[in-house]
Amino acid sequence: MKLIYCLLLIFCGSVFTSAQQTYTVQGTVQDFHDKTMLENAVVKIGNLTVKTDKKGKFSFDKIPAGKYTLIAKHPDCNDYTENIGVDQDLHITITLEHHTGDIETITLHGSHKNKGSVVMKTLDKAELERNSTENLGNILSKISGVAVLKTGNNITKPVIHGLYGSRISIMNNGVKLAEQEWGAEHAPNVDVNDFEHIDVIKGASALKYGNDGVAGVVLLEPAIPPKKDTLMGNVKLSGISNGRGGELSANVLKSWENEWFVKAGGSYKKLGDIYIPHHTLQNTGAEVNSFNFSFGKHGFMQGFDVSYSGINQDFGIYKGAHLGNSYDIYRAMNFGQPYFLDDFSYDIGYPKQNVEHHIAKISAYKRFADFGKITFQYSFQLNRRKEYDIRKGDLKDTPSMDLRLITHSASLTHLIERSKWSLESGISAGFQDNYPNPTTEVRRLIPDYYRYDAGAFSIFKYTFSPKLNAEAGVRYDFSRYDSYKYYDAKEWNEKYANVFPQFYIKQSGSRVLSRPIFDYHNFSANIGLNYKPSKDFDVKFNFSRMSRTPNPAELFADGLHHSAAIIEKGDLRIKKEEIYNANLSLTGRFDVLKGLQVEANPYVIFSDSFINQMPTEIQNTSRGTFAVWAYQQVKARMYGIDADAQLTISDNLKWTTSFSALRGDDLTKNEPLILMMPMNLRNSLEFNLNKPSHFYIRLENENVFKQNRFPIRDQPVQLIEDGELVTKIIDYSTPPASFSIFHASIGADLFKNMNLNFRINNIFNKEYKEYLNRLRYYMPEPGRNFVVTLKYNF
Numbered sequence: 001m002k003l004i005y006c007l008l009l010i011f012c013g014s015v016f017t018s019a020q021q022t023y024t025v026q027g028t029v030q031d032f033h034d035k036t037m038l039e040n041a042v043v044k045i046g047n048l049t050v051k052t053d054k055k056g057k058f059s060f061d062k063i064p065a066g067k068y069t070l071i072a073k074h075p076d077c078n079d080y081t082e083n084i085g086v087d088q089d090l091h092i093t094i095t096l097e098h099h100t101g102d103i104e105t106i107t108l109h110g111s112h113k114n115k116g117s118v119v120m121k122t123l124d125k126a127e128l129e130r131n132s133t134e135n136l137g138n139i140l141s142k143i144s145g146v147a148v149l150k151t152g153n154n155i156t157k158p159v160i161h162g163l164y165g166s167r168i169s170i171m172n173n174g175v176k177l178a179e180q181e182w183g184a185e186h187a188p189n190v191d192v193n194d195f196e197h198i199d200v201i202k203g204a205s206a207l208k209y210g211n212d213g214v215a216g217v218v219l220l221e222p223a224i225p226p227k228k229d230t231l232m233g234n235v236k237l238s239g240i241s242n243g244r245g246g247e248l249s250a251n252v253l254k255s256w257e258n259e260w261f262v263k264a265g266g267s268y269k270k271l272g273d274i275y276i277p278h279h280t281l282q283n284t285g286a287e288v289n290s291f292n293f294s295f296g297k298h299g300f301m302q303g304f305d306v307s308y309s310g311i312n313q314d315f316g317i318y319k320g321a322h323l324g325n326s327y328d329i330y331r332a333m334n335f336g337q338p339y340f341l342d343d344f345s346y347d348i349g350y351p352k353q354n355v356e357h358h359i360a361k362i363s364a365y366k367r368f369a370d371f372g373k374i375t376f377q378y379s380f381q382l383n384r385r386k387e388y389d390i391r392k393g394d395l396k397d398t399p400s401m402d403l404r405l406i407t408h409s410a411s412l413t414h415l416i417e418r419s420k421w422s423l424e425s426g427i428s429a430g431f432q433d434n435y436p437n438p439t440t441e442v443r444r445l446i447p448d449y450y451r452y453d454a455g456a457f458s459i460f461k462y463t464f465s466p467k468l469n470a471e472a473g474v475r476y477d478f479s480r481y482d483s484y485k486y487y488d489a490k491e492w493n494e495k496y497a498n499v500f501p502q503f504y505i506k507q508s509g510s511r512v513l514s515r516p517i518f519d520y521h522n523f524s525a526n527i528g529l530n531y532k533p534s535k536d537f538d539v540k541f542n543f544s545r546m547s548r549t550p551n552p553a554e555l556f557a558d559g560l561h562h563s564a565a566i567i568e569k570g571d572l573r574i575k576k577e578e579i580y581n582a583n584l585s586l587t588g589r590f591d592v593l594k595g596l597q598v599e600a601n602p603y604v605i606f607s608d609s610f611i612n613q614m615p616t617e618i619q620n621t622s623r624g625t626f627a628v629w630a631y632q633q634v635k636a637r638m639y640g641i642d643a644d645a646q647l648t649i650s651d652n653l654k655w656t657t658s659f660s661a662l663r664g665d666d667l668t669k670n671e672p673l674i675l676m677m678p679m680n681l682r683n684s685l686e687f688n689l690n691k692p693s694h695f696y697i698r699l700e701n702e703n704v705f706k707q708n709r710f711p712i713r714d715q716p717v718q719l720i721e722d723g724e725l726v727t728k729i730i731d732y733s734t735p736p737a738s739f740s741i742f743h744a745s746i747g748a749d750l751f752k753n754m755n756l757n758f759r760i761n762n763i764f765n766k767e768y769k770e771y772l773n774r775l776r777y778y779m780p781e782p783g784r785n786f787v788v789t790l791k792y793n794f
Contacts, residue, residue: 026059027092117528144658145642163215178407182551189357191290203583204544225261242785243271304364372416402437449483522547594648610636634668672709736769
């Protein structure tokens with residue numbers, strides 16, 4: 001009996017103990033960013049597994065007391081792991097990093113989700129690698145609505161919807177380039193080999209990047225370091241037939257699983273004189289070298305990085321564009337270039353342009369579970385531009401322009417996200433110091449000035465339903481110029497003495513020293529809608545009102561800009577520019593063959609204070625004969641359309657086309673605006689085998705129609721003909737004829753780590769001129785060009 005009692009006591013005690021040592025574990029799984037409850041998340045405790053319901057809830061019953069590993073998983077999330085002790089009923093809140101990219105990331109390439117209403121086009125890694133020897137302007141021109149403003153063949157800058165210069169913000173790895181970008185002949189100082197993809201936002205719908213981007217924003221984005229222990233990189237070697245040169249570039253990255261990384265890269269390119277059909281253009285070579293380095297730690301909760309990039313560019317300026325007398329310029333512009341020097345050379349003589357640009361950046365971020373994400377960034381930029389004229393005597397090796405521009409910028413932004421809305425706000429400040437070296441002994445094109453900037457913005461996004469979301473943004477910017485500038489006494493008295501008497505300091509002989517100080521208060525705003533009535537149709541609409549401070553050239557330019565072969569004249573009376581921009585995008589997908597996607601993007605731009613540059617006269621100087629281009633403020637209207645289509649004919653064959661048309665009107669003078677992009681049509685057909693060799697072959701056709709709408713700005717000039725002084729009219733207005741050219745490319749992986757690309761530009765060696773080339777009067781565009789690139793990945 002004693003044994004039976006003992007067994008009963010042990011059994012009852014075990015049951016009692018067991019009953020007291022099982023517990024309930026329940027909780028919720030939510031998004032870290034916006035606190036959205038996540039459905040169908042898998043939660044594991046030991047060998048038990050459950051899924052969350054529509055409200056993100058999970059529950060485990062009768063979990064014995066003890067130590068366990070809790071694991072939570074959800075698609076597109078990092079796994080959540082935590083060691084827990086179960087000695088009572090538990091309620092656990094699990095937060096997962098649900099977004100593969102932050103909601104504020106505006107890039108919509110690859111796997112990034114389109115959360116906003118911005119109208120954007122992307123050049124991906126493959127497209128950049130196929131065209132890695134091209135400059136930024138030429139690469140961007142492959143996008144509908146984007147053209148290129150050229151000064152010869154080496155100096156190019158992007159034009160979006162007819163607007164260029166300060167109206168386009170170029171963001172180099174998050175830093176807005178400050179590089180005297182106001183000039184038509186100032187090419188962006190970037191090396192496209194540094195970036196994995198490039199995004200172009202059309203229209204003024206990205207206020208977080210500043211108020212200057214009234215035409216759009218170009219985002220240059222490097223590759224994101226992987227969060228694993230690896231060493232990776234590549235080496236590229238390119239041969240270029242036109243210019244008989246080449247390019248060598250290399251990039252290397254080391255990353256660790258603990259989220260640290262370090263990377264470096266650089267490139268060198270050398271070209272000789274450019275070949276045009278049947279001739280070689282004297283002094284058109286180029287030499288470019290660049291270097292970049294960065295390190296940091298990119299964790300989810302917090303991170304930082306430190307980076308540096310530098311680039312040095314030497315460009316020859318075609319000597320035939322710098323003519324010494326009125327007769328030569330008359331013959332060149334009316335009847336074509338009177339002579340060519342066909343001796344090829346790698347030497348870059350005078351006139352030429354040398355530019356170096358340096359960027360140093362420090363950025364850091366920190367996430368808080370309920371407060372959101374805080375990001376701080378500071379950047380320093382140094383731009384040094386030297387332009388060399390053909391000079392004699394002791395000054396023959398002294399630049400005629402030597403500008404040093406230093407820019408400091410700092411910003412602090414905050415982002416908070418919730419299930420249906422997000423709010424991003426920020427403040428920024430900047431200081432700029434421009435110093436023109438007086439040792440040039442030439443009138444300074446741009447004077448000494450300090451510029452102070454401060455700004456604040458806020459962007460609110462709201463999701464009404466899975467089909468409709470909207471955003472609205474506001475921005476305020478303050479800018480001040482504090483400058484010192486000499487004027488001819490006659491010009492000062494005629495233009496400014498009565499308007500700005502407070503700027504007068506003193507008169508020295510025939511020159512007046514002034515100190516112009518201007519304050520600008522700029523308010524900008526935009527609204528955007530994104531409506532998706534079905535999975536095959538998408539509608540985006542943006543409307544913005546932007547206010548922009550005049551750039552230094554528009555206010556102060558005064559003298560010969562030799563690399564552009566023009567004399568520039570600014571005007572202190574120019575006010576801030578206010579532009580209204582409406583942008584619509586319609587995208588449809590249709591069941592044709594393997595799939596057809598069509599996008600139409602009509603837009604309209606209107607301004608009562610549009611700042612325009614126009615040729616006004618021909619002027620003889622001791623340094624040659626040049627056209628005078630003056631800045632003016634007019635009432636303007638621009639409207640146009642971009643259209644893109646892509647048809648997948650089969651699994652391996654794809655056809656793409658893009659079309660752009662633009663009309664610009666000067667409503668003040670009742671005439672067309674100058675330098676508006678001509679109508680153009682591009683088509684390409686690509687056959688691609690994808691894996692394993694990634695073989696492709698691509699044929700492209702580029703059609704540019706003649707610009708039939710242009711202002712008449714023909715200029716009279718006096719010259720000696722048959723011993724008599726006569727007046728001739730220089731045709732400064734008539735655009736060149738339309739043209740159609742073809743390009744082709746082919747590429748494949750030769751081995752596991754080796755890739756070969758071969759490209760032919762202008763296959764049929766056609767001679768043509770582009771309306772948006774400021775030196776089109778003196779030279780045509782480049783002839784046939786063979787480019788072969790060998791890339792080794794490791």
